[in-house]
Amino acid sequence: MSSDSLESGWLGATAMFRRGVGLFVLLVALLVAAPSGAQEHSPDGAFAPDASAVKEQALLEQEARIQGRIDIPDRRAAVLIQPAGRRWDYFHEFTLHWVGAIVILGMIVLLALAYLIMGRIRIAAGRAGKKLVRFSFFERFSHWLTATSFVLLALTGLNITFGKLVLLPVMGAEAFSALAQVAKYVHNFVSFAFILGLALIVSLWIKDNLPRKVDLDWIKQGGGFIKSKHAPAGRFNAGEKLVFWFALGAGAAVIVSGLLLLFPFYVTGIAGMQIAQVVHALVAVVFVAVIIAHIYIGTLGMEGAFEAMGTGEVDLNWAKEHHDQWFAEKQARGELGNRSA
């Protein structure tokens, strides 16, 4: 063996080694770069056309809804599968039915108990016979616009959830369908009256509903429900203020979610509409229960309260007992008048 051949043999071995290292590095780099990369071949080496195919289950684990490209012009139909529909079904048919029934019927039972135990809150000093203006005509108009539209919205809204359980068996399919059709249009169109009414109420009364120190005293004194204690208040007491702020918050929630449902696909897709319906329904159920309590205390629950929104004038003694600070302000400004009942 010559030195030449020895040398070339050594060089050849080195080159092979280098090539081998290079290949190894390349292989490692490929494996690191694409550890879960598409495998074109099945384990036995055969070509596997489905190796990189999208799988339904894998897609659903990544996202709640499988979507893709669609050929027809209706791009809304690009959501292929959304199992969340079944979860919305469960919410609507189980959760909402029970929550709705418990919250609304529970409130009615509570109020019935309150009436049986406490009875009607009377004007302790009896009627003075003199009247004091509490709400102007425009304030009463705003209140009753909101109130009438709310009652219509509540009844038609409850009908779409509970109508099939309560009215359908009694009325029969055709008559109930006709009623539900009218109810749907009433609900859709009266909503605008409610929006206007709520906007008026908020702009008229927000100033007098800002929290003040007297509200804490009112709560400490039992809110006028304890006969031996006097709960002080300005134009609106802390209870009324809570109803005001609740109506503003819940009203905003049902208005926004309701508009999203009234204008399908304008802002949200199917996911947004499902969430909007859940928010709309749950807030509305609590809203209805709170307003039932509001109606109770404004009519049956308290003597002399309804007149404030009825004729706009309240009895002098009622004002002293329930809104002493407001009464004092009126007196100081000489606005008591001398009207007798």
Place this chain on the structure above:
Amino acid sequence: MARMKFLCDADRCIDCNACVTACKNENEVPWGLNRRRVVTINDGKPGERSVSMACMHCTDSPCAAVCPVKCIFQTDDGVVLHDKDLCIGCGYCFYACPFGAPQYPKIGNFGTRGKMDKCTFCAGGGGPEVSGSREEYRKYGSNRLAQGKLPLCAEMCSTKSLLAGDGEIIAQIYRERVLKRGYGSGAWGWVTAYHEGIST
């Protein structure tokens, strides 16, 4: 009694939209509504698949459960039908449907929905109309099932990707296919619609 089902073999669908066209034509579906559509997943990427989808005629149909006027029901053949005379167009079935099947003609201002329209498995309507009558056709489209025929979308499918018929039989056809070719990306929507996949 056979339990009617749809099955889309995504490994065979070529996104030709013949099923969409066949459905629209056979049932004279109004302008703007589509009872069937083809959606392509991972379009243009390796492993893209197209799936033809319409009402799957679900077991425990969520649309029927949430309907506030109870106008949706399932026939003895497992076909989900509805009565357009009772439908009030509230949109609830669309919220509940896992497959986006219910369609509504826009009949007024805002998004006011008209009476719901969807795939009937070419089985006519769920109203009081006489089966196979002109009135039934006008409201709901074709009643091929009454004539012993299967839905036209599946009958027209050139690659036989879309299968319609007795659930047991089409599942068996799919199983044999997967066995022979050695792969299958599964029966899309079956677990959601029928609470069961097809074991292969």
